[in-house]
Amino acid sequence: MRPHILVVEDDVVTREKLVGYFEREGYRVSAAGDGKEMRALLARESVSLIMLDINLPGEDGLQLTRELRAQSRVGIILVTGRSDAVDRIVGLEMGADDYVTKPFELRELLVRVKNLLWRISLMGSETQSDEGDDAVRFGPWRFDIPRRQLSKDGVPVRLTKAEYELLVAFVAHPGRVLSRERILSLISHRGDGPSDRTIDVLIRRLRGKMEPDPRDPQLFVTVHGEGYLFAAELQP
Template sequence: MDHKDRILIVDDDPDIRQLLVDYLARNGFDAVPAASGRELWQVLNKHAVDLVVLDLMLPDADGLTLCRDLRAKSNLPVLMLTARGEETDRILGIEMGADDYLVKPFSPRELLARIKGILRRTRALPPNLKPDTQRCLVFAGWKLDTATRALTGPDGVVTPLSGAEYRLLRILLDHPNRVLNRDQLVELIHGREAEPYDRAIDVQVSRLRQRLQDDGREARLIKTVRGEGYVLAAAVEGLPSCT
């Protein structure tokens, strides 16, 4: 029997939950509903889940806090839903570790496309990197294990990465010393066009700089090129193993 990806739909609106569960089921997914933060944890304790669709506003919990708690415990992909569509909400969602966001109202078809895109990007390795020959990427004293997604610092401490942070780092490592603009990064990370004044990439770069201890006033590793974008200013070496 073919494996069906299990999608957890967390929304307090019963009509939206049922609509999305039915639509995803018709399109080959095993969709599980939850109406609150409490039910979210109950489902996760009982079932393996491949992706969480998480509403920002829930009766018993703040979606941003739930996203942060999810990110602290796992690398489970999170698609955030927001009713207001304000830039602040989207930025906060990315800061808490969401992989993408979708503004209500939305069509189930668009949600399906976003889910497929997140799952594809979460599981895919860039085509120019062969995991059997370059499992470990070494740069500026850091090591990234592309199989386990463990980022190890010069001091030997392992730093956790969200799914979006990992993909951003992989993209930069695959294009060292090359300036990538914001539109290119949005497309490569999220598989969609950047929206006007979308600051999600800036937030993700800031978070990744913090992970790399490169968040001072003058970043040395991920540099900002004014008017153009960002560049990873380091040599990258691929090794068969990080050990």
Template sequence: MSKQPHILVVEDDREISALVARYLRTNECRVSLAANGRELDRLLDGAKVDLIVLDLMLPGEDGLSLCKRLRARSPVPIIMLTAKSDEVDRILGLEMGADDYMPKPFNPRELLARIRAVLRRAAGTTAEPTANGARMLTFVGWQIDRLLREVRNPAGARVALTDAEFGLLQAFCDRPQRVLSRDQLLELTQGRTAAAFERSVDILVSRLRRKIEPDPQDPSIIKTVRSGGYLFTPAVETA
């Protein structure tokens, strides 16, 4: 990466936070630490952060509440950490707007790989070139600026998408009117660092539908294909 990314680790276990900070710093990351929501808010008010590693179980305001609150103010990428193996916690974290998740215990090397993958997506770079290299795309009145990573609705208003949501929309726009399986979408949006958790694709599709569908309960842009995956129905044109 061209500059050291600033990673904010929100974790109340001092041993874990120290281990993560030490490993990330030896791998060319700037690291700030917070043990709770108050410290998180103070650090965000005083510095630009490129990515947040957020523990689910925190004293006071928990990680899910913090994730939801962060999403209301910023599209900053978030990786959730959870000590629970229950799939419900992972689903809730993704529904609150997290870009990725990791169960504890975890290998710091894998966390670094996840961080780098999420930051690449946030920067608009992927390991594989997209099928359509045009900067500006349009579909049914919507407009996408890949360089600025901006999406505007048919009325011209900017619609805020998280990096994960933007990456999914871009994957669909590069392959319109084709059925894409959940495995394909995982590979296209999260790459080889993705865990085998197909529900994460469904949750991300649901989040994107709430932002771009005229009626998210009866979607017409992103159709579900039974036993197949998803179909992005509109034609996509370069602008």
């Protein structure tokens, strides 16, 4: 079945532009102008990914992101303005998978959609092959970098693109303190660029997913005044 994308955007011109483009790329696309219309459609149909504008009338995209993530694992790409840096960070904290800033290039957005749908399909796969296993193991964790899969005692744990890239950076430098600047250089660069604050948000999210007690982190340790240390002991 074709992936089903839901565009939640109150601007009619932008909404129709996105719907038309992704339909031409072979996707099934639905549209909603606000949270009420979004809920009505989700109650009727299954959706693979939601493209969600932050600046919606009534309930904004951040409120809807929180609601969606509490109820499902659907892919969420936030569409934000360039001046919405704080909103982008809050959106990531609430569980959005990715974001794109206006004015955006449709081809860039298509790449982000394809990558997110691919990651979702990988996490939904129940079969894992250990043949030619390139996974990294530490404690109860198994991190298959080529397949972008993280699991704990065989149970998959979903990572966003940014969380995946951050974990790759740590796994590649175990036992070494990485400054925020160094971490920024190891993850994907964007036109408006991630910030130190973004790194702190992503660290908190990884701790929330991977630490037994995020308030007393044992994997992602803060080294005050210097940065962060990945303290796991990698297994051969």
